[in-house]
Amino acid sequence: MVADAHDGHRDKLEAFLSGRLSYVQLISELRNGIVRGSVAPGSLGEVLGEYSASGRLPHDLVPLIIQEVQRGPGHASESDVEEDDEATVRRAPEDGQGARRRSAIDDRVDDVVLQALVEEYKALKGGDAPAQRQDDTDLDHFMSAFVGARLRRTAERTETEASGGASTAAPSASPQTKGGRARVGSLLKERFVLDREIGGGAMGRVYAAVDRRRLEAGDGRPYVAIKVLDRQFGQDSRAFRTLEAEARKAQALAHPNIVHVYDFDRDGPDAFIVMELLRGRPLDEELDRRGRPIPLEETLAMLAGAFTGLGFAHERDVLHCDIKPSNIFLCADGTTKLVDFGIASASTLPVFDVDELASFTGRYAAPEVIEHQIRTPAADVYSMACVVYEMLSGAPPFGDRTSVDARELGKKPANLNSLDRRQMSTLRDALAFDMDQRIASVAEFRSRLEDTGRRWFGR
Structure with a gap:
């Protein structure tokens, strides 16, 4: 039991020293192990003493770690950290003295991590003759982690100074990605350092990344979002060319309600894909947070930007084909933006096996998207109607069923008590399974929802 506790502490310290676990995450995980009773409090001191004696942890950092762990989550105002449901540590509000203290701790921790990475890199570099190593994967990982840790701190400081406030950067996530070489700490094209994982889906993972070129240019916003696609897209030349063409289309969609795509x-x-990094939360998280239906007036206000951005794209013959709450982003400044433009549309082209990729979400997709038929803007109208219905009722119109399954079962969207007859008629018309009977444009759908009375009597 003691050996297991020691090994658990060592695993967390190794992750911390390799740059894969932030200092606040380290404190939280060590504390959680003790609170749950799975490890003895005294075992932590023994392991920290071991690391200190070997020179891997400086003597002055050991009592600081023990002090932070012992304070516990109930002293968030004193230790400047708190825990949420996912045991992710976040900063609590600080006064000037607390902020200076935290900054000094961060600087000290950065020094420790960087020194540990350098020493580990040297050990790997000189430990085996090059001929005895199969490849330089480990060397690449440690040097990338070193570069990532150094640039992360520089970028956070730059953004903090530019905004005049505290950094909003989150801690690092797991270094592994699905099906590819890239991970947290990787350096892409000698320019983009993957800092932390912030999302993902069927086609790849999304990271917040430091753009070294922006840093060198003194840009106050050096962070970008990088979507690393699954490995098959880089290896299949047809898929790569198709995705590149669609990404270029998305790149041309310069609109305040569409996420800006910089490069592919x-x-x-x-x-x-390189995109702007958004601050805020996706609509699906907002719906989960509220846990209740949203009135029509508020729903339309929240989706106004999404309607506008989608209409702008349709006017330029670009479809989305994967409109859903997680692809509608509510920015911290009040703006609503659509994300994943172009890539979702490309995934429904003949070069892709849609069933294999599951690159759309069935309960929001129109029948023609699922059946791989010709698509028109009406496909996005159907998806937007699903989102509206879910916001008004708390669930998609057909639950977890796809539109094709619902059509075969003869299902119809249930009436919503919050809507009058005219409003419900509009929503049903937007949810028609036959695209020829469906409302044809997002502009008409929005107009009828906002001004249903006049439209009804004019029919």
């Missing part, structure tokens, strides 16, 4: 590129096996 490839580094070895990894194809990736």
